[in-house]
Amino acid sequence: MRNRPLLPALGSRRLAVALAAACAAVAAAPSGAAASNGGAPAYAPGEVVVGYEPAVDARAQAATARAVGAAAGSDAGSTRTRVLRVPAGQVRATVAKLRRQPGVKYAAPNPIARASVVPLPDDTGIKGFPGGLAALQWNFFGDRGVGALEAWTNADAAGAPGGRGVRIAVLDTGVAYRDFGRFKASPDFAGTKFVAPYDFVDGRREAVDRNGHGTHVAGTIAEATNNRLGVTGLAYGATVMPVRVLDSQGYGDAATIAKGIRYAARHNAKVINMSLEFSTSVRASEIPDIMAAIRYATERGSIVIGSTGNEGEAQVAYPARASLVVSVGATTDQGCLASFSNDGVGLDIVAPGGGENASLTQDPNCQAGHRGRDIYQMTYAGSVSRFGLPAGYDGTSMAAPHVSATAALIIATKVIGTNPTPAQVECRIKATARALGIPGPNRIYGWGLVDAGAATSPAVPTPSCLARTSTRAPR
Structure with a gap:
């Protein structure tokens, strides 16, 4: 068995207004x-x-x-x-x-x-859940969500509903995108497009999920919407590339992950989501193959998104800590940093990840002891052939796909041009983020809470940093 230093980050349309007559x-x-x-x-x-x-x-x-x-x-x-x-x-x-x-x-x-209002989708959510779908998916629709309704309105107006046409690689435990032996496809992926799957753990073409984590992550990105089933995906029109780099227990080694990054870039993924982390003790010098793969992907035009890690430490974990990766911390349903979320120098942005508030006396949003709602997406519920909306999924793993989906929506809507660079997309994400309880940018929330609605709005000015080749200094 290979030496495996990775500890995975497991568990871990607002209204738009446009007058028309x-x-x-x-x-x-x-x-x-x-x-x-x-x-x-x-x-x-x-x-x-x-x-x-x-x-x-x-x-x-x-x-x-x-x-x-x-x-x-x-x-x-x-x-x-x-x-x-x-x-x-x-x-x-x-x-x-x-x-x-x-x-x-x-x-x-x-x-x-x-x-002009994009109505709340007709996805059923959990029967009897207080507040219905809007409360269940607070991460999309609530005042601490990412502005899904507005983003969908903008994407529809741009002729790219749900981020249609953009490839997003999900480097994870696989995705329940098809039936494969005893493993079944998620019914809420029936309308989702999948392309170029590959399993680098077992060396086969089918990148079927053996865990549930990757399916949950992919669901946040592109689960079918308005199909009277389950919940919704933020970039529901995007195409998902399932790349299995973590095994059934959620572990994966650096060499395997590096292969997955290069594969995704070679197969034209415009966005690469990595909801995974190494221990914060792992340094860049110990994962040279991953660092090189990230540079390769960026040079080929892929924006790489990574989760900061779930140790609750003031240090971002690799690979998210790499300067070319957009690092994503997690927030609760009160807009507070989650207690498990790593923060610190190099944190770029935050997104909903659920869980309990961190203890931040300087932030009025952080009610001490508040245990907020989880992130709900359809995934395995008790077995690899049974699906539901299980509780217990919170973490920076859940936060990162919100940013990946937002990146895809930015690219699809052409709000910053027809072929934006990874640096330009990153800049747009940061420049349109919503400030939280501590003025930013800062090491707690980075540039703030990702706002897919603002990021895809033609009415929001294009920031000057889009002219630069990079938006961050190396670290």
């Missing part, structure tokens, strides 16, 4: 037509918008309004456009009359726009 078939719509915007009318009652040709002066406009039985009304931002008042129920008839009048360029009802 449809112009098709408005002339045929009745003035009081019902809308799908929470019961509000589709059109302003008794109002008609009319546009006049340039030669029609104010006196002629008023005469036209009188001719069709409408009050002159107010201007609509132009001297040639007016909002006319008409009797209730006469909007359609008035529009038809106006269109026959000389000098009228157009006439239409006055439609009411609404905030």
